[in-house]
Amino acid sequence: MNSFFLAWIVLVPFISSILLGSMYLYSISVKKIPNSVFTFLAVLSPLISFILGVLFFIGLENGASDYIYEPYTWLQVNGYIISMGFLGDRLSIFMVLFITFIGLMIHIYATGYMKGDEGYGKFFSYFNLFIASMLLLVLANSPIIMFIGWEGVGLCSYLLIGFYFTEPLNVVAGNKAFIVNRVGDLGFLIGLIFLFFYVGKLGFDYGALEEYVSIVPNHILTIIGIALFVGAMGKSAQIPLYVWLPDAMAGPTPVSALIHAATMVTAGVYMVARFHFLYDLIPNVGLFIAYIGAFSALFAAVIAMKQTDIKKILAYSTISQLGYMFIAVGLGFYSTGLFHVFTHAFFKALLFMGAGAVIIALHHEQNIFKMGGLRKKLPLVYTVMLIATLSISGIPPFSGFFSKDEILLKAYSHHEYLIYAIGLFTAALTAYYMFRLFFVTFYGKNYKEHHMQSISWSIKAPLVVLAFGAAFAGFMGLPDVFGGENLIDGWLNMWSGKALHVEYSVEYILMAISVIAGLLGILVSFLKFYRYDFNQKIQESGVVYNKFYIDEIYNFLFVRSLQKLSVFISVVVDDGIIDKTVMSLSNGFINLGRIIGRMQCANTRAYAFFMLVGLSSFSLYLILKLG
Amino acid sequence: MIEASFMSYIALALVLFSLGIIGLISRKNIFIIYMSLELMLNAINLMLVTLSKYFGSMDGQIIAMMVIAIAASEAVIFLSLIVAMYRLKKSVNIDDFDTLKQKGTL
Amino acid sequence: MKYDDIIYLLPLLSVGIGAIVLMMLSPIKSFSINRLSWVAFSFLIIALLSNTLNFGMVYSVTPFSGIFSSMIVVDTFAGYFSSIIIAGGIVTVWVGTHYFEKSNMLRGEVFSLLLFSVFGMILLVESRELFTTFIALEIASISLYSLIGFQKTNIRRVEGSFRYLILGSFAGIMFLLGIVLIYAGTRSTNMIDIAKYLTTHSSQDMTLVMAGGTLILITFLFKIAAFPFQNWSMDVYESAPLPITAFMASTFKVAIFGFILRFVLIDFHELKNIWSDILFYIAILTMLYGSFLAVFQTSLKRMLAASSIVHTGYLLIAFVSINSLGESASTSIIFYLIAYFLSSMGAFGMLSYIASDDHLRVTYEDFRGFSHVRPYMAAMMSIFMLSLAGIPSTIGFIGKFYIFVGAIESGYTSLAVIGILATFISVYYYFKLIALMYFYPSPEMKGEIPPLKGIPPLVIALMAVLIIWGGIGNTLISYFPGIDFLIDTAKLAYQSLFM
C-alpha cells in the first residue's frame, strides 16, 4: 500500500464536504438538486476512507512498517520545521477503521433520519467535514497538525449542535459546546507550546518527540501532561469540562451518535494514548487522570439516574463510559482503554441510533416517561436496544462486558482499589439506569397509545449491522482466562504492556463480582420499572408505590439518598457551580469590558490627556533608564 | 542678568511648548485649541532656528520654514472643519461634540 | 544624471500624476463615477506593475541621488510595502465606488484624495530622511482627514475628522519634536547619517537621540492605535465612511510599520533594546484593552475597530522581540501585516459592499440569518472572520503562529501566553457574527442587498481566496507561490535595508 493514500483517507471526506457544501449553496440559491445526489456523495466518502483504511490494515498486518507520508513543509520558522505529515501506524489505523466504519453506518442512518429536512445537503457537508477533521486528528504526524483536526472537530460540533438554529436554545447549546471546548483547547495549546519550546528544535513529529521527550525537565513534563489532559477533558467531557455534552443533545440524533460514539469524545482518549511516551514518564499525572476518570464515571452515572430525556441519559452514560476509558489510559493500559473505546463505539452508536429511531417513530418525543410499551410496536428497535443495553451494562457475552471487565481487572491488579470500587459501583449504577431507560421505554402499563411513524430501511439496516458489532465485538479482546487471545492488545503491540500479577482464580472471582454488580443493577431496575405505571404523576411517587421489601431497602439505602445526591449534583453542582462559573467568567469579562469602554468617552481633550500621560510615562521611563 | 545663551532659547521654547500642551488639554474653545497647536509648532521652530545658529548650518532654518508651510496647510483644513462643525451645532465648545460616545448597551 | 532611475520612481510618480489628473477631471460633470474609478485604477495598476519589475531581487537604489541628495531610497523593502499599499488603494477604489454611489457622496475628489494618500504612504516607506517622512505622513494624514469629513453635513463624520485632526496634529508635533531632538543630537536628519553617527559615537551621551526616538515611537504608537494612544481609533473608524475605514485600518497601518521598521532597524540598530521593557507592557495593555472593548460591541464596525487594536497588540509582540531576533521578527511583522491587511480589508470591504441605499448594515443584528439570503457573501465574511480569529488553514493563523513562536523564542513567553489568551477571547466576538449569520432565520431583506455583480465582489472574493491560499500554503500545488514565497520576499526586503 502506497503511503500516499494516507492523505486521501482525509482528503476524500474533505473534498466531498466542499462539494456537498457548494452543491447545497447552489441548490438553495439557484436550482434544486435532488437529495439522492447528496446521499450518494455523502455515503461514498466514508466508504472510500474505510476501504483505504482496510487496505492499510492489511498492509500493516502483513508486516509493513509504519506508513509515513510527508507531502510538504507546512511552516518553517528559524530552525523549526513543521511538515504536513500523515502517520499510519497501528494505533491510527485502528482508529481510522472504527471511525470510518461507525461513521459510515451513521451516515447511512442519517440519510433516513434527515430525510425531508431543508438543510439536507448542508447537514452532510458538515458531517463529512466532521469525519475529515477527526481523521486528520487521528492520522496527523505531529501535534500541530493534530491540533488542526482538533479545532476542526470543535468547529464542526459547534455547527452541528446548532444545526436547528431556529431554536435559540440550540444555538446556546452550540455556543456552550464551543466555549467549553475552547477552554480545553487553551490547555492543549499551552501544553503544545511548552513541548514545542523544549523539544521543537529537534523535530516535532511523534517519532522525534518520543525520542527526545526525556530531555524535558520533569516538572515541566508534569505541566505539559496536565495541560494536554485539560484539552482531553474538554473534548472527552470529563469533570469539570463535561457541561457541554448533555446540552449538545440539541443537535439531530445522528450528530449525537457521531459525537458520542466514534469521533469527538474519543479524541481525548486517543490523544493520551498517542502521547503515551510522555505519560509513561509521569505516572503521577496518569494517576490523576485515572481518578478524574473514575469520579467522572461515578458522577455522571449518578446524574443519569434522574434524567427523563432519553438522549440526556445516553449523554451522561457517555461521560460515565469515557471515565472508564480514562481510568485505563491513566493507569497506563492504553490498549485496554482503546478496547473500551472500540466496544463503546458500537454499543453507544447503537443506543443513540435506536433512541433516534424511537424518537422518529414517536414524532420527536424524547421524554421516556411519555413512551412505554414500545416492545410490540418496534420489535427490531427493541431487540437491538436490548443488545446494546446488555452490552453497556457489562453482561457477558456482549462486548461491553469484556472491555469494562478488563479495565476493572487492571485497576484491581494495579492496587488501585478505590478506583476499582468506584468502577464497580458505577457498573451497577450503569446497569440500573440503562435498564430503567429500557424498561420504561419498551414495557410498562397504562401507557398512552401512540400513533407511530414508520421507520425506513436506511435507519434499520445500520441498526442491525451495529447490533452484531455490539454483541460480538468483545470477542476481539477475549481475555486469557477463556483461552482466547486479546487481538486488540496484540494489534496495538506498540506498548510494552505492563504485566498482570493476577491469578486466574482471582480473575474469575472479579469477573463474577462485576457480573453480579451488573445483574444487581438490572434487578433493582426490573423491580422498579418493569411494570411501570404511566398513570403516575411523576416518577418519585413510584417510590411509594412499590411492594417489594428489597426494593424499599434499596430505595432507602441507596436510591433515595442517591436521588437526593443526584438532584444536588445536577442542580447545585452542575447548573449552580460549574455551569455558572464557566458562564459568569465570560459575563464578567464582558461587563468589565463595558466599564473599560467608558474610556471611549468621545472627549477630545480627555484623549489628548491620555496621550500626554503616555508621553509623560515614556519620559519617566527614559529618565530612569538613562540615569 | 541672564546670558542669552543657547540653553535660554531652548528653555523658552520648552516653556512655550508646554504652554501649548496646557492650552490644548485644558481649554474647550476650538479656536484656542487650534492656536495652542500653532504655539507648539512655533516653539519647535524656535528650537530649530536656535539649533541652526548653534550648528552654524542652514538646515534648521529650512526645516523651520517648511514647518510653517505645513502649519499653513493644516490651518486650512482646521478652519474649514471648524466652519463645518459650527454650521452643524452652532457651538465652538469641543465637549459638545460627543456623538461618537461609546454606548454602554449590549 | 541617470534617467533610468526614473523607473524606480515610477510607482510614486504614477500615483502622484494620477491624483492630479483625477483632481482636474473631477469638476467635469460628464465624467461618470465609473469612468473616474477606472482612471484611478489604471494609474494604480501601472504603479503596481512597475513595482513588480524588480520583484524577487535584493536591491537598494537612491534614485537621482544628486538632485534629491539621497533623501529617497527605493529598495526591496520599499517595493514590498508600496505594493501592499497600492493594492490597498486598488481595493479601496473598487469597494469605494460601489459604496459612495450608494451613499450618494461620490465625487472625483474622493479618488484624487485617496491617490494622494497612497502617494504619501509610498513616500513614507521610501523616504530615508526624517523630515521628508514627516511631510509624507502629513500628506497621507491630511488626505485622510478630508476623506473622513467628506460628507460635511453628517455631524458624526465631521466630528470624527476633527478629533482625528486635533489628535493627529498633536502626535505629528511630537514627531516633529523628535526629529528636532535627533537633529540636535546627531546634526543630521538623514537616517543613514544618523546610523553612522550612532555607531561611531557610541560612547557619547545619547539622551537627545533616545528622547527623540521615543517621541517618534509615540507617534508611531499613536498611528497604529496602541495603548494609551488608542482612543481616537474607535471614534474615527466608526465615523469614517466604510471604505475609508478599511483603508485606514489596514493600509495606513502597513505604511506606518513600513516606516518604523526602517527607522528602528537602520537608526536604532545598536540601541533598539532601550524600549523593550516599556513596549512589553504596552503590547500587553493594548491587547487587553482591545479585547475588553471588542467583546461587548454591538456595532460590527466598532468591533472591527476594537479588534484592530488587538491586532496592533499582536504586532507589538513581534516588535518587542525585534531586538533579539531582528530578521525573523521583522519577517513575521511583515507577514502578519499582509495577513491582517487581507482579512480586515476583506471584512470592511464586504461591509461596505452590502451597504444599500437607505441602510448601512453595520451591527451584528443586521447580519441575523444573512447566510440564507446571500450564502456566498456569508461564506466570504466567515472566511475573513476565521482569518482574523486565527483559525488554522487561514493566513491569519500562520501570521499569529510566527509571532507567538518568535515571542517564545526570544524569551517573552508571557507575551505569547497573553496573545494566545487574547486570540481565544477574539474567537468570541468573531464567531458571534458567524453564528448570527448561520444559525438564525433571516428577516426580509433580500431586496436591499445588492447581488454579486461587477468588480467589487470579485475583488473581495479574490481576497478570500488569497486568505485560504495563504493558509494552506504553497502546498496543494507545490510549484505555485504560497506563503513560503511571501516569507522569502519579506526576508529579501529585510536584507535590502542593510545594503
Place this chain on the structure above:
Amino acid sequence: MIDSLFLILSLFALLGAIGMISLENTMHSALSFVVSIMSIAGLYALLNASFLFMVQIIVYAGAIIVLILFMIMFLNIRQEHAPKEPNKFPTMLVVAIVLIPVNYLIFEAFSKMPHIEDFSVKIDGFGDIKMLGVELFNRWLLPFEAISILLLVALIGSVVLARKKERE
C-alpha cells in the same frame, strides 16, 4: 544689548502665550497670540534668521492669525457663545504637573550638548534669503516638492470641506 532684547522678547512671547491660553474671550486670546508670534519673530531676528523673521510675520501674523480672526468674526462668535470653563485653571495645574518629566527629560538632554562659549555665527549672510534659497534648492529639493504636494492636498481638502452646497 542682545541679552536685554532677548529678555524683553521672551517676556512678551511668554505673556502672549499665557494670555492666549487663559483669556476667556476668543478674540482677545487670538490677539494675545499675535503678540507671542511677533515676539518669536523678533527672536528669529536675534538668531540671525532674517528671512524667517519676515516669513514669520508675513505668513503667521499676516495670514494664519488674520484668517483665524476673520473666521471668528465671520462666524460671529461673541462672548456668550464661548464655552463656560469653570475648571480651567485646576486642569492647567494638573497638566503642568504631568508635563514635568517631559520637560525635565528634554531639558536635560539639551543641556548635555557640548557647550559653546561664543554663541554667534561667523558666516557672512547667514540666514538671509540667498543662502536659504541655495540650500533649499540644492539639498532640500525633495521635501520642498513634497511640501508643494501637501499644500495641493490641503487645497483640495479645504475646497471639499468648505464647499457651500453638496452637488447632486
